Amino acid sequence: MNYNDIKTIDKCTIAARGGMTLLSQEEINRMMEVGQGGVHELFRKCCLAVLNHDASDDDAMAVLNRYPDFNVKLIPRERGIHLQFTNAPAQAFVDGKMISGIRDSIFAVLRDIVFQSAQKEVSSFDLEQPFDITNYVFEILRRAEVHQYGLEPNLVVCWGGHAINRVEYQYTKDVGYQIGLRGGHICTGCGTGAMKGPMKGASVGHAKQRIDNGRYVGLTEPSIIAAEAPNPIVNNLVIMPDIEKRLEAFVRLGHGIIVFPGGVGTAEEILYLIGILSDKRNQGIPFPFIMTGPKESAEYFYQIDEFIRFALGDEVADLYEIIIDDAEQVAVKMMAGLSAVKLHRSRHKISYYFNWALHIDEKLQFPFIPTHENMASLKLYRDRPLGELAASLRAAFSGIVAGNVKEFGRQQVLKHGVYQIHGEKDLMDKLDNLLKAFIEQKRMKLPGSEYVPVFEVVKEA
Numbered sequence: 343m344n345y346n347d348i349k350t351i352d353k354c355t356i357a358a359r360g361g362m363t364l365l366s367q368e369e370i371n372r373m374m375e376v377g378q379g380g381v382h383e384l385f386r387k388c389c390l391a392v393l394n395h396d397a398s399d400d401d402a403m404a405v406l407n408r409y410p411d412f413n414v415k416l417i418p419r420e421r422g423i424h425l426q427f428t429n430a431p432a433q434a435f436v437d438g439k440m441i442s443g444i445r446d447s448i449f450a451v452l453r454d455i456v457f458q459s460a461q462k463e464v465s466s467f468d469l470e471q472p473f474d475i476t477n478y479v480f481e482i483l484r485r486a487e488v489h490q491y492g493l494e495p496n497l498v499v500c501w502g503g504h505a506i507n508r509v510e511y512q513y514t515k516d517v518g519y520q521i522g523l524r525g526g527h528i529c530t531g532c533g534t535g536a537m538k539g540p541m542k543g544a545s546v547g548h549a550k551q552r553i554d555n556g557r558y559v560g561l562t563e564p565s566i567i568a569a570e571a572p573n574p575i576v577n578n579l580v581i582m583p584d585i586e587k588r589l590e591a592f593v594r595l596g597h598g599i600i601v602f603p604g605g606v607g608t609a610e611e612i613l614y615l616i617g618i619l620s621d622k623r624n625q626g627i628p629f630p631f632i633m634t635g636p637k638e639s640a641e642y643f644y645q646i647d648e649f650i651r652f653a654l655g656d657e658v659a660d661l662y663e664i665i666i667d668d669a670e671q672v673a674v675k676m677m678a679g680l681s682a683v684k685l686h687r688s689r690h691k692i693s694y695y696f697n698w699a700l701h702i703d704e705k706l707q708f709p710f711i712p713t714h715e716n717m718a719s720l721k722l723y724r725d726r727p728l729g730e731l732a733a734s735l736r737a738a739f740s741g742i743v744a745g746n747v748k749e750f751g752r753q754q755v756l757k758h759g760v761y762q763i764h765g766e767k768d769l770m771d772k773l774d775n776l777l778k779a780f781i782e783q784k785r786m787k788l789p790g791s792e793y794v795p796v797f798e799v800v801k802e803a
Contacts, residue, residue, distance in 0.1 A: 494694070
């Protein structure tokens with residue numbers, strides 16, 4: 343690519359929006375200190391990812407190389423923080439003005455990266471304690487104004503890959519449309535593919551039903567935002583500190599989950615949810631969980647189902663339902679599940695907007711750092727307790743995601759070589775087959791990219 347052909351806007355200043363207009367002078371001073379210091383580079387990268395929203399590139403380093411002169415500066419004002427950009431991607435502007443939705447997302451980045459970092463200095467949360475982690479997740483979502491008291495429990499989380507084909511993408515739109523017609527709202531990882539499709543479909547369903555307050559919540563994290571930059575339909579963006587808090591936000595905020603075809607990131611999410619729902623302490627808590635795709639993707643879900651049953655036992659398959667090529671049936675089943683969620687929460691006086699009752703084991707809450715040592719020490723053996731093995735398998739997939747698209751993981755692989763994943767031979771055979779299937783189906787990277795594995799499966803006797 344000829345970087346000389348890339349168009350930029352030389353200079354632009356935008357005024358604060360939303361919660362970033364309601365700041366004390368003390369909060370502004372703290373934000374200026376951290377925003378010009380340790381978190382500035384992270385803030386810059388996340389801003390660039392949002393401004394670069396239309397690009398089909400999941401390589402954070404490539405995006406930074408494309409706009410080496412891009413920068414953002416915080417400007418203190420009595421009415422909140424203003425932002426000044428230099429050499430910003432021109433695609434984020436119309437007639438010299440930043441697109442409104444992108445502007446909202448930029449201030450979400452300011453809130454979740456700079457403001458939250460400044461708040462840590464005065465925060466009482468101990469993030470070594472599971473209870474405090476959950477309260478911290480709640481606080482981030484509250485600051486983002488995601489919690490809305492009194493709304494029906496109808497927020498459907500949709501998981502799936504950003505590297506899906508056209509048929510699969512159309513199916514995610516069809517499901518979203520059917521959900522939207524029935525008054526459901528959508529929460530996804532905020533990116534393209536299976537994260538954009540349901541929102542796009544639901545927006546049409548909402549328009550037909552004259553629902554003018556559609557909720558399209560996007561939950562992301564700093565290390566993956568370049569790979570899954572917010573799609574233009576997201577109207578409430580939240581950047582969680584890491585994947586574990588992002589996943590906890592999904593299951594506590596959402597009222598049911600639909601899983602579309604994806605790759606290792608989707609497998610990670612599935613195992614995370616199974617680790618929670620299989621916990622005896624969560625028995626009796628309704629949580630609709632449906633895996634679905636077009637008939638062309640049936641093999642993908644059969645492979646996932648086979649792997650889960652082999653690794654964790656047939657009984658865990660009772661936690662989910664697989665529906666192939668029937669978008670309307672998916673919506674009908676999900677909305678029926680949401681009715682059960684409402685009844686349960688009403689009877690037990692549980693809030694509609696945040697599921698405090700769900701128990702999440704600390705093994706799923708504490709961040710997994712994908713170093714080579716940690717990846718090699720996961721102990722993938724079927725004689726371990728179900729919850730522990732599910733958590734370790736989740737971590738294995740999380741490490742592969744990091745090696746594929748996250749800056750830390752990519753740097754680890756460049757420096758030390760591929761990750762090694764150790765475990766018992768039979769389980770590793772199944773894992774190896776599943777990962778090879780993902781590669782053959784081109785589910786590891788965006789279409790057009792030639793995938794180079796960042797992992798090696800080591801089969802122990």
